Amino acid sequence: MNISLKFKQVLNASLLKPLLASFFKPYCLLCVAYEGGELGLCKACLSDLPWHSAPQCPQCGLLSNGLICGSCLNLPPHFDATYSLFSYDFPLDSLMQHYKYRNMLPLASAFASLFHSYKLNGHAGIANIDLIIPMPMHRDRLKVRGFNQALELARLISKSTNINLDYSTCQRVKFTPPQASLPLKERIKNIRGAFSCQQNLHGKNIAIIDDVMTSGASLNELAKTLKEAGAAHVECWVIARTLAKSNY
Ligand SMILES: [Zn+2]
Ligand SMILES: [Zn+2]
Incomplete structure (x- = not known):
């Protein structure tokens, strides 16, 4: 198996998908909400801050x-x-x-x-x-x-x-x-x-x-x-x- 094919298979592994997605679409800095917003925090976390x-x-x-x-x-x-x-x-x-x-x-x-x-x-x-x-x-x-x-x-x-x-x-x-x-x-x-x-x-x-x-x-x-x-x-x-x- 050539290296690039193996690399593709690794990329497609479902375990890695969330990890890769986190590089492209930000998660909230405080929770797992799929919404980082401009400040990196989701609306709920933002309003819950003290x-x-x-x-x-x-x-x-x-x-x-x-x-x-x-x-x-x-x-x-x-x-x-x-x-x-x-x-x-x-x-x-x-x-x-x-x-x-x-x-x-x-x-x-x-x-x-x-x-x-x-x-x-x-x-x-x-x-x-x-x-x-x-x-x-x-x-x-x-x-x-x-x-x-x-x-x-x-x-x-x-x-x-x-x-x-x-x-x-x-x-x-x-x-x-x-x-x-x-x-x-x-x-x-x-x-x-x-x-x-x-x-x-x-x-x-x-x-x-x-x-x-x-x-x-x-x-x-x-x-x-x-x-x-x-x-x-x-x-x-x-x-x-x-x-x-x-x-x-
Ligand atoms: Zn949050
Ligand atoms: Zn004082």
Whole structure:
């Protein structure tokens, strides 16, 4: 049997058909629906995602009556506003874990498009944002993971908003264990002095992009660094936010 005939027979094997079809007609990223849509998600999965649309504190994004929450009043964070697309709940939490650790870059495109459609279109102050800065990743971690998920999101959001992307001004100069493994007090101590900013950002309005905001300790420390470099206004633009109690 010649090789091309054998190859054809393999291609026609019924077990391989769904696999081949998946290359040409997209499945939903979350389920087996035969409908990927522009964002890679079917309509049912899209509406089932944990959208963060409840009244929230405009500064930290936690649930409130829509006004600045008690935590932000008592101990104001260094960032001025938070825009989060989702709450960090099922199935988004597992989806984000896939994105972060299994190199699922197509998801970045879906998240960035959704963020643009559902958050930035209603953002009155977006015209005033001068720069987009992704949460920096330490070079040693970058070597292991191979990509910075925040930078991938920031590239796409910068493109869709026409706001300049700056991923070189700020560096992560301190290698820290993953924040998720640490209790809150340790997170705050751990992240102190983690960032360095090389340029004068005098008067700039900056949006920091990150995939998940948990305690907010990293975003708060980066916002502090940016303000020390002269930034006038710093916002957090994140895909998902844990909605436990405030604790940056
Ligand atoms: Zn689906
Ligand atoms: Zn707050």
